[in-house]
Amino acid sequence: MRKFYITSPIYYVNAPPHLGHVYTNVVADVLARYHRLKGYDVFFLTGTDEHGAKVARSAHKAGKEPKAFVDELAAQFQEAARTFHISYTDFIRTSDQGKHWPGAQKLWKQLDDAQDLYKASYKGLYCVGHEAFVTDKDLKNGRCLEHDIEPEVIEEENYFFRLSKYVSKIKEAILADTLNIKPPARRNEVLAMLEGGVEDVSFSRPSKDIPWGIPVPGDDTQTMYVWCDALSNYISALGYGRTNDENFRKYWPCDVHVIGKDILRFHAVIWPGMLLSAGLPFPKSIFIHGHILSGGKKMSKTLGNVIDPFQLQQEYGTDAVRNFVISEIPSFEDGDITIERFREIYTARFSNGIGNLVSRIATMIERFFNGEIKKPDQALLDNLPLKITDAACHVLGEEKTEESFYSSVQAIIHTEERKYHQALEDFNLNRAAQSAWLLLRHCDWYIQEYQPFKLVKEDKNKGEAVLWNAATLLLAGAWFLRPMIPETAEKIFEIFNVGSGGELLSWNEITGKSIQPLFPRLDLDT
Numbered sequence: 001m002r003k004f005y006i007t008s009p010i011y012y013v014n015a016p017p018h019l020g021h022v023y024t025n026v027v028a029d030v031l032a033r034y035h036r037l038k039g040y041d042v043f044f045l046t047g048t049d050e051h052g053a054k055v056a057r058s059a060h061k062a063g064k065e066p067k068a069f070v071d072e073l074a075a076q077f078q079e080a081a082r083t084f085h086i087s088y089t090d091f092i093r094t095s096d097q098g099k100h101w102p103g104a105q106k107l108w109k110q111l112d113d114a115q116d117l118y119k120a121s122y123k124g125l126y127c128v129g130h131e132a133f134v135t136d137k138d139l140k141n142g143r144c145l146e147h148d149i150e151p152e153v154i155e156e157e158n159y160f161f162r163l164s165k166y167v168s169k170i171k172e173a174i175l176a177d178t179l180n181i182k183p184p185a186r187r188n189e190v191l192a193m194l195e196g197g198v199e200d201v202s203f204s205r206p207s208k209d210i211p212w213g214i215p216v217p218g219d220d221t222q223t224m225y226v227w228c229d230a231l232s233n234y235i236s237a238l239g240y241g242r243t244n245d246e247n248f249r250k251y252w253p254c255d256v257h258v259i260g261k262d263i264l265r266f267h268a269v270i271w272p273g274m275l276l277s278a279g280l281p282f283p284k285s286i287f288i289h290g291h292i293l294s295g296g297k298k299m300s301k302t303l304g305n306v307i308d309p310f311q312l313q314q315e316y317g318t319d320a321v322r323n324f325v326i327s328e329i330p331s332f333e334d335g336d337i338t339i340e341r342f343r344e345i346y347t348a349r350f351s352n353g354i355g356n357l358v359s360r361i362a363t364m365i366e367r368f369f370n371g372e373i374k375k376p377d378q379a380l381l382d383n384l385p386l387k388i389t390d391a392a393c394h395v396l397g398e399e400k401t402e403e404s405f406y407s408s409v410q411a412i413i414h415t416e417e418r419k420y421h422q423a424l425e426d427f428n429l430n431r432a433a434q435s436a437w438l439l440l441r442h443c444d445w446y447i448q449e450y451q452p453f454k455l456v457k458e459d460k461n462k463g464e465a466v467l468w469n470a471a472t473l474l475l476a477g478a479w480f481l482r483p484m485i486p487e488t489a490e491k492i493f494e495i496f497n498v499g500s501g502g503e504l505l506s507w508n509e510i511t512g513k514s515i516q517p518l519f520p521r522l523d524l525d526t
């Protein structure tokens with residue numbers, strides 16, 4: 001069985017999870033589910049990054065001991081993962097001394113053995129929001145551009161990692177795509193960083209200043225730099241450094257690290273440098289998505305402009321939130337979210353869209369065909385072409401072409417199926433979801449065009465074939481949406497009694513009965 005190892009970042013537990021964290025986890029979850037559906041043995045890792053100055057200060061502010069504080073917040077991140085049906089295999093916490101520390105410390109020792117760690121004095125500007133030293137180009141009027149806080153001047157002795165030594169090897173791997181950075185714009189950004197010169201990185205902090213961290217092996221006056229600690233989670237969780245490292249041997253190298261664009265340099269430059277130093281293989285790919293913006297600015301705990309995902313979920317349900325972030329945020333760019341837009345999409349895609357189609361088709365099957373229709377003769381189906389309207393082309397931003405008239409419903413499903421799989425291979429989840437929504441819109445137009453509710457009275461066989469085609473478009477849309485909105489897709493397969501979807505277009509009977517609306521309409525006053 002082919003394996004697929006996928007990771008999300010591990011999130012700082014300095015504040016509760018917000019929609020940005022849910023976004024990355026849903027993206028990773030869609031890819032994990034998609035690969036499971038394709039028969040891969042998937043290991044999906046997520047977790048929390050619990051050490052460092054940022055977390056320790058938040059604990060202090062809350063009047064709590066760091067350990068008690070991180071336990072509480074890590075539980076909230078786990079709750080978020082449950083709420084949004086994140087199908088992770090393991091949840092790693094960097095404060096877990098039994099699970100994470102042995103791997104982090106072993107990796108440190110490997111870097112040390114390779115003589116890539118040296119002690120030096122350093123004076124620089126440290127941004128706690130970044131948990132990194134910053135330079136003038138990261139600042140505006142003396143404040144961090146991303147976090148809008150003033151960095152602190154730090155002068156201390158610590159260990160440095162000889163990252164500069166590995167620049168050309170990292171560049172080679174990126175150019176050869178053995179370390180595949182997606183999308184291309186981010187790949188170019190990393191190449192430019194490498195061209196621009198890379199300095200060695202401070203890899204520890206004095207434990208008197210930063211006691212909340214992993215002690216440096218053999219020198220307890222220092223704790224590991226929080227990013228050195230955090231990046232090692234991707235192998236420590238698999239058992240690296242522990243007696244049982246079976247998972248490490250089975251799943252490393254990682255197939256894809258899913259991250260936001262804010263942490264590109266750490267993953268595409270520092271992490272590969274650490275792996276080279278330790279003699280370990282690179283991850284195969286890194287997929288970098290854009291940011292969710294709120295009011296035009298990155299949604300961030302530090303900026304305080306966050307949307308509470310739990311509240312959204314309570315009002316609209318898990319799948320509405322999952323769908324919004326996948327279908328409405330471009331996979332490779334930033335996307336703004338407002339509650340108004342969220343409600344518009346809920347109404348268009350769910351109550352008026354998929355929910356309405358499910359109940360209309362199920363009711364027609366019950367009313368006109370005693371609750372079951374059977375696959376009609378192919379010849380009959382082939383006589384019912386599907387017109388591609390201008391509106392459909394507009395949805396996908398595509399030119400209307402010769403192909404704009406599909407000989408059959410099956411033909412458009414097969415065309416979209418190819419595009420769907422290609423999009424998911426390219427991590428373009430947004431494009432993959434558009435294929436599904438396109439089929440659902442066609443389903444709607446198809447019913448309007450052929451009017452099966454009238455047709456059944458004139459020609460029952462033809463009416464059944466039209467209804468079959470409409471149901472097929474709907475079921476194929478749900479089939480495509482299985483990784484994105486798994487609960488809704490499963491409900492639809494249940495309503496029409498087609499198992500768990502099985503192979504695309506493999507169903508021979510479709511049953512249906514009238515049901516309560518899947519997605520209630522929003523009360524306009526609220």
Ligand code: ME8
Pocket residue numbers: 008009010011012013019020021023024049230231233258259260261262263290291292293298299300
């Ligand atoms: O950086 N839009 O943790 P973090 C989209 N602990 N994604 C967002 C987002 C937004 N507005 N805000 C956060 C850290 N994210 C480190 C990572 S990994 C070894 C250590 C997502 O809590 C996005 O994936 O600041 C981003 O990269 C990550 O959360 C940063 O989370």
